[in-house]
Amino acid sequence: MTILRMDNVGIVVEDLAAAKAFFVELGLEVLGEQTVEGEWVDRVVGLEGVRCDIAMLATPDGHGRIELMRFHAPTAREGDPHAPANTLGIRRIAFAVDDIDATVAGLKARGTELIGGVERYEDSYRLCYVRGPEGIMLMLAEQLG
Known part of the structure; x- marks a missing residue:
């Protein structure tokens, strides 16, 4: 298998x-x-x-x-749209993006919340978490270099 x-x-x-x-x-x-x-x-x-x-x-x-x-x-069961990143269960989906600043700006203009900040991980990535409609949480990652 x-x-x-x-x-x-x-x-x-x-x-x-x-x-x-x-x-x-x-x-x-x-x-x-x-x-x-x-x-x-x-x-x-x-x-x-x-x-x-x-x-x-x-x-x-x-x-x-x-x-x-x-x-x-049947009617969907209510979840917690404000659950933090450390809540048990599937919590977020990660996407690679080509320009994290432009992506975040475009999403924020449409009401998406930047959860923390855009941060650099070593010389590899710039990363952030965003929360979209109904609490959908994404991680965005721009590869550096």
Whole structure:
């Protein structure tokens, strides 16, 4: 048994349009959108009566994907959109960017919060954490040199 690749990261959101716009602003491309429902979905996710809108997005290189999910039924459970970086569970997604200052400025202009600051790690990277809609936390990394 061998894993072939990581296929995607799923993120449950309340406002699908806002989350999609956030990732498109970062440079991801919408690959498709659809609604899924029926017994097969119920069996896969272990819930009953699932009706879910999904949007699949891909990174510019085509290797990374994010699946945004808006559950109409059953109702999504509330999370903590202000959870700090050390909260147990999946906490953030990291993206390599070509210009961290321009990326952060563009995101801040659209309401994204810079969590700490943009910091340098040795002579390798400039890094920061940002929080987007519904508490989605990202790490941005610009490789130096």
